[in-house]
Amino acid sequence: MAPHHHRTMSDSLVVSAEAHPDKEVVVVGGTERYTYGRLHDTALRTARLLQDHGVQRGDRVVVFADNSWACVASIFGTWLAGAVVVVVNAQTKADKLAYLLADSDAKVMVTEAKLARVFRPVVGTLPILCAGKAPEGTVELGEALAAVEPKPAPHGCVATDLAAFIYTSGSTGEPKGVVMTHQNMTFTVASLIEYLRLGPDERIINLLPLAFDYGLYQLLMTVRLGATLVLEAGFGFPEVIRRRLRDEQVTVVPGVPTVFATLLAGDQTPYLSVRRVTNTAAALSPELIPRLAALFPEALIYKMYGLTECKRVLYLEPEQLAVRPASVGKAIPGTEVFLLSPDGAPVPAGEAGILHVRGPHVMVGYWNKPEQTAQMIKPGRFPGDRILCAQDWFKMDEEGYLYFLGRSDDIIKSRGEKVSPVEVENALYGLTDVREAAVIGVEDPVLGQAIRAYVALEAGSALTAADIRRHCQGCLENYMVPAEVVILEELPKTDTGKIRKKGLLEEQA
C-alpha cells in the first residue's frame, strides 16, 4: 500500500510506481528506457543488497557515478534502506574521492567499472558494488541485484532523519558536506514544483551532474511529479543535446549560462515543445534573455539563485522578466529572506546588505565542521530557530525584489560550479617546482568565470604552462582545471608578504 504523504525521500517513488508502474521515469542517453515499476523494483533490490552489506539506518552510501541508471536506482535504493546518500561527481580524482569517503565515513560505495582506475587505489577494504564489468575484489552490481529479493528490512526512518550529504567547495579549500534531512528535501522539492508550475506530463532534461544539487533535484522533482527525466551525461556534444530536445519532446530545460551560451552558438531553430527554461548557479546576462526567448518561444523563463546550503533561495516570476531583467526575484514559496548589514542590522530598500534565509529548506549544517557551520547558521527569533547567512551581497527594491551584487568570499563560479581558489592553489603547490601560486576568476562569455592560475617557479625549472595544466587535470575535477596558466617571475605581494590577487588582475588589465 503506497503512502499518501511525502515524509521520506523514497515515498514519492512508492507513490508514483503504484499509480503508473508502466510509465517512463528515466531515459538515459536517448536509448535506455526505464519505467517507474522497474525503478521501484531495482531500488528495493539495491536497498536489500546494501543492508546485506551491513548498511543500517543513517549510514552513508557513496554513489560515485556518472549520470546513469545505476546512479538513479542507487539514490532511491539508499533511501529505501534508510541510509544517507552521497552522490560524488564522476570527474572526481582519487585523492579527493579518498577524502570524501573518509569525511562521510561511507559504509559502502556504489560505482561503475569505467571509474575503476580512480577508485581502486583508494578504497581499501570498503565494500564496492560496481556496475558493468566489475574489477576483482568488487561485487558485480547487476548480478547481485538479480540474486536478492526486492524486500529490504524496515528501517524506521522519520522525516527528521538524514537523507543526503551534498558536497560543495568552500573558501578554505576543503570540500564541505551539506547535511540535509528528508524533511528539508521533501519540502524543497514541493516548493520548486509549485513556483515552476510543473505537472505530471513534464519531460525534464538533465545535463548537470546528479552530484550537483541542481541536477539531483531534476530527478527528485521528476519522481515526485510522476513525470519523465531525459538524462544525459553532460553537454560536451551540443548536437546530441539539440537532437535529444526534439526527439524526446522535452518540456523543461534546466541549465546554467554555459549551457545556454553553447546552445545559442549553434542552430537557432526554435524548440516548440519546451515550456520551462530555468537558469541558476550563475547570472544569466540580460543580452542572452531575448535570444533564449526566441529559441524557446513557448517557454516561461526563470532566473533563480541558490546555494547548496538550502538548495534554492530566490526565483523571479517569469512574468517579471521583462519588467525587472536584472532581478533574481523573491524567496521561494514557504521561505523567507531579508538583508542585514555585516553587524546584523536591517538594511533599508536600495542599500546593499548580506542575504539571510529562513525556512524548512535550510541545511542541518556541514558534516564534521561545527565552526564553519556556525559561520553560516545563526540563531533566529526563538529557541531552535535558525537563519542561514548566504554570504552574498544583494540589494532589495521598494517592492521587495532582490538584485545580486557580489560575493563576500573569493569563490569562483565557472560553468555554474563553485570552485575554491585554495583547492586549485593546493593542487598547484603539489608540483615541487611551484614556488608561489594564486588562482582567480576572470570574466568569460561562455564559462561565466574562467579560472586563471598565476605561478612563480623555482629557479631553473623547465615546467611549462601545459605541464602545469596537465598536472591539474590529474588531481582536480575538470571544471576546476585552470583554463589559463600564467608563469611570472614573482607574484605581487602585500606589505605583509601575502600574495595580492587584486594586483594580478590590475597588472594584466
Add this chain to the structure above:
Amino acid sequence: MSIIETVTPNQLTAADVEAQLRGFIVDNFFVEDELDARESLTDAGVIDSTGVLEVVSWIEDTFSVVVPDADILPDNLDSIARIVGYVMGIAGA
C-alpha cells in the same frame, strides 16, 4: 637523400593522424595509461565538454579544416579511432 617532412593533406595516413593525435592528447590532457584507440575518451575521463572543444580546435588548426557544429558528435570524436576516421574523412580525401 633528404626526407620530405611536410605532410600535405592528400598524403595523410591514418597512422600519421593517430600519432599526432596521441601526441596532442598526452601534451594537453592527463593520461595515466596507454589509451586503447577504441576507448571512449569521455568515459575514461580524459576529456570533458571543454576538452571536446579543444579537440575540435586542434583538428581545425592542424589539418586546416572547419568542423561543422553538426559533426561534433560522439560518433566522430569520442575515441582515438573515431577521431582518426573523422579526420581522414574530412581532411584526407
